[in-house]
Amino acid sequence: xxxxxxxxxxxxxxxxxxxxxxxxxxxxxxxxxxxxxxxxxxxxxxxxxxxxxxxxxxxxxxxxxxxxxxxxxxxx
Ligand SMILES: [Zn+2]
Numbered sequence: 001x002x003x004x005x006x007x008x009x010x011x012x013x014x015x016x017x018x019x020x021x022x023x024x025x026x027x028x029x030x031x032x033x034x035x036x037x038x039x040x041x042x043x044x045x046x047x048x049x050x051x052x053x054x055x056x057x058x059x060x061x062x063x064x065x066x067x068x069x070x071x072x073x074x075x076x
Contacts, residue, residue: 005044005071008037010062012047012069034066046072 002015011034031038049069053059064070 002042004040004042005074006032006035006037007039007041007074008032009035009064010044010071010074011035011066012044012071013040015042034068041074043075044071044073045075048072 003012004015005012009032011032013032032040047069048058048062050056050059050062050064050067053065053067056064059065062070
């Protein structure tokens with residue numbers, strides 16, 4: 001299992017290797033569920049789990065409004 005991060009909002013998404021059909025796999029995560037972004041990177045470092053964006057300083061600093069796991073840094 002690998003994880004990739006949305007370049008736009010940094011949401012971390014599971015890149016599911018268990019899916020047998022490769023074409024189907026690409027269909028699953030071609031869009032970010034948060035911002036509908038279509039570019040992702042597997043080169044990211046650190047992550048923050050945002051549970052309550054309203055009360056989280058990290059979420060505010062990262063402009064995160066939806067709970068979930070987000071990458072702190074994107075390498076490329
Ligand atoms: Zn996104």
